[in-house]
Amino acid sequence: MFIARQKKQENIAEYLLYMWQLEDILRSCRLDIHLVEQALIAPAGYSEEQKKEVREWYEGLLMMxxxxxxxxxxxxxxxxxxxxxxxxLHRSLLKDARESQYIEAFYKALPAIVEFRSKSGHQDVSELEACFTALYGYLLLKLQKKEISKETETATKQISHLLALLSQKYKTRDLEPE
Structure with a gap:
C-alpha cells in the first residue's frame, strides 16, 4: 500500500504496472487474506497500526x-x-502540436508497438494498453531470469521512454490550473 501510494504520486505508469503485478501476487495467494498476511504483510516489518491499515487495503483489493x-x-x-x-491523455498529446517531444517518442516506439500487437494477438487493444502489456511481459521475463533479445531490449526502452513522458505529462497536468 505504501509503495503503491508513492508510485501513484511519482510515476503513474510504474503505479499501474505495480498494481498489475499486485493483482497477480494476490492471485498467487489464492485471494486469501491469511496467505497475503503471511507473504506480504508479516515480512514487511510494519508497526501494528501499519499492519492494520495495510491489511484493510489488501482486504479491499481482494473484495474488489x-x-x-x-x-x-x-x-x-x-x-x-x-x-x-x-x-x-495520450491521444490529446498526439493531437497537440506543442507536444513534439511526446509525438516523436510515440513514433519511435510505434514500430515496436505494432510488432508486439501482431505477435501477441492483441490487435484489439489500444496502443497504450499494448505498451503496458509489453512492459509487463518484459518485467515478468526479467523476474524469471529468461533471456531477452536485443530487439526486445531496444523496443522496451522506446516504450519505457514513451510511458515516462506520459507519466510526466500526467503529473504536470494535475498540477496545472484549469
Missing part, C-alpha cells in the same frame, strides 16, 4: 477482485479506468 470476477485473470476496474484516463 472477487466482486469483479477477476480471480483468474484480468484487471481491477480502477486500473482499467486509470488506463482509459492515460489513453485519453
Amino acid at each position: 477482485m472477487k466482486s469483479e470476477g477477476i480471480q483468474q485473470q484480468g484487471h481491477l476496474q480502477i486500473n482499467k479506468n486509470l488506463l482509459l484516463d492515460l489513453t485519453d
Whole structure:
C-alpha cells in the first residue's frame, strides 16, 4: 500500500504496472487474506497500526477482485479506468502540436508497438494498453531470469521512454490550473 501510494504520486505508469503485478501476487495467494498476511504483510516489518491499515487495503483489493470476477485473470476496474484516463491523455498529446517531444517518442516506439500487437494477438487493444502489456511481459521475463533479445531490449526502452513522458505529462497536468 505504501509503495503503491508513492508510485501513484511519482510515476503513474510504474503505479499501474505495480498494481498489475499486485493483482497477480494476490492471485498467487489464492485471494486469501491469511496467505497475503503471511507473504506480504508479516515480512514487511510494519508497526501494528501499519499492519492494520495495510491489511484493510489488501482486504479491499481482494473484495474488489472477487466482486469483479477477476480471480483468474484480468484487471481491477480502477486500473482499467486509470488506463482509459492515460489513453485519453495520450491521444490529446498526439493531437497537440506543442507536444513534439511526446509525438516523436510515440513514433519511435510505434514500430515496436505494432510488432508486439501482431505477435501477441492483441490487435484489439489500444496502443497504450499494448505498451503496458509489453512492459509487463518484459518485467515478468526479467523476474524469471529468461533471456531477452536485443530487439526486445531496444523496443522496451522506446516504450519505457514513451510511458515516462506520459507519466510526466500526467503529473504536470494535475498540477496545472484549469
